[in-house]
Amino acid sequence: MKGWLLRNPEKMNDPSIVKIMKVVEANNIDLTVVDPLKIHVICDHDFDGKIYVGDEVLEVPDYVVAAFFTEKNYHTGSVLRMLESVGVLCINSYDCIKNVDDKLLTFQKVAESIEEVDFPKTLLVTDETSAEFVSKQFDYPLVMKVMHGSKGKGVVLVNTEKELDNLISMSTASAVGDEIIIQECIAASSGRDLRVVLCNGKFASAFIRQNEKSFRSNLAKGGKIVQYTPPKSVIEAAEKVAICLKINMGSVDFLFGENDTFYLCEANAMPGIAFDLQDMFKDLIKQVESMPEPLWKKRLREGEQTC
Missing domain, CATH: 3.40.50.20 (Rossmann fold)
Structure with a gap:
C-alpha cells in the first residue's frame, strides 16, 4: 500500500x-x-x-x-x-480543504443544510463596513479574526465601537492579504472549546482545550487538553458537519454556550496532534x-x- x-x-x-x-x-x-x-x-x-x-x-x-x-x-x-x-x-479531499479553510464558507454550508447546529453570527468585513453598522448588529465584546488563520493567530477580542473602528480602518487600509470577519462572542466559552476528532467521518475521541490566561484556547497560545466525553447530541452534530463539509479525518470544534448549549466554532482538516496515528x-x-x-x-x- x-x-x-x-x-x-x-x-x-x-x-x-x-x-x-x-x-x-x-x-x-x-x-x-x-x-x-x-x-x-x-x-x-x-x-x-x-x-x-x-x-x-x-x-x-x-x-x-x-x-x-x-x-x-x-x-x-x-x-x-x-x-x-x-x-x-x-x-x-480538495472539497474538504476548501470548505474548512474558509471559516465563513464553513458556516454558510452548515446553515444551508443542518438546522440543529448553531454557530456565532458572522459578518464579512469590506470597505463598506463601518463600526457604527457593526454596533447595530452585534453586542460587545465581539471577536475579529482573519478568515484563514490558525493556531489562534489573527484573532482579537474587541470591547468598544471606537476600538473596532480603529481595527477596521487598519484592516481595510492595509494589504492584509486575507479577508476579515467579525463574530458574535460566546462569552461562556472564553478560554475553552471542545474539539471532536473524526476518523472516516465518524466520532473517534474528544477533548476540551482550555486556557486560563487568554480567551483563545489554542495550544499554541498556552491552552491545555482535558479529556472529555461529549453529549450524544454533540457527537451526532459533529458527524453531520463532517458529512456536510466532506471531512474524512479531521475535527469539528464547538464553543460552550449557556445552559448546556453548543455553538460550532470551526472545522479542521486532519489536525495531526489529535489522532492516534497508528x-x-x-x-x-x-x-x-x-x-x-x-x-x-x-x-x-x-x-x-x-x-
Whole structure:
C-alpha cells in the first residue's frame, strides 16, 4: 500500500509532521514525501497510472495525506483534483480543504443544510463596513479574526465601537492579504472549546482545550487538553458537519454556550496532534481496500479501446 505525504520537503519540522513521520518509520509504512508544487497536472482520458513529479515518473499512489499544504493555490488544488479523478484516496479531499479553510464558507454550508447546529453570527468585513453598522448588529465584546488563520493567530477580542473602528480602518487600509470577519462572542466559552476528532467521518475521541490566561484556547497560545466525553447530541452534530463539509479525518470544534448549549466554532482538516496515528493509518488502508476500481485500471486490465 503506497502513500504520499504532500508537503514541501524543506518544511518538515511542523510538530504534526514530525509526529506522523515517527509513526511512519516505527511501523514501516510506505509513505513518500512529495512536493505538490512539483507535480505536473495532466488530464488524459488514456491515463496509464504514471504521474510526473519534476523530472521523475512515479506510479499513482493508493492514497495521499494532503492536510498539510504549506502552499494553497490553484495548482495544489488541481493536484488534489487530478489525484481524486484517478481513484486516489485523498485525506482530505480538495472539497474538504476548501470548505474548512474558509471559516465563513464553513458556516454558510452548515446553515444551508443542518438546522440543529448553531454557530456565532458572522459578518464579512469590506470597505463598506463601518463600526457604527457593526454596533447595530452585534453586542460587545465581539471577536475579529482573519478568515484563514490558525493556531489562534489573527484573532482579537474587541470591547468598544471606537476600538473596532480603529481595527477596521487598519484592516481595510492595509494589504492584509486575507479577508476579515467579525463574530458574535460566546462569552461562556472564553478560554475553552471542545474539539471532536473524526476518523472516516465518524466520532473517534474528544477533548476540551482550555486556557486560563487568554480567551483563545489554542495550544499554541498556552491552552491545555482535558479529556472529555461529549453529549450524544454533540457527537451526532459533529458527524453531520463532517458529512456536510466532506471531512474524512479531521475535527469539528464547538464553543460552550449557556445552559448546556453548543455553538460550532470551526472545522479542521486532519489536525495531526489529535489522532492516534497508528489507528489512522490502519483506517486509511481499510478505506483504500474498500474503494471501487478506478476506470483507468479497469480499462488497462481489460485492454479496452477508447472511442
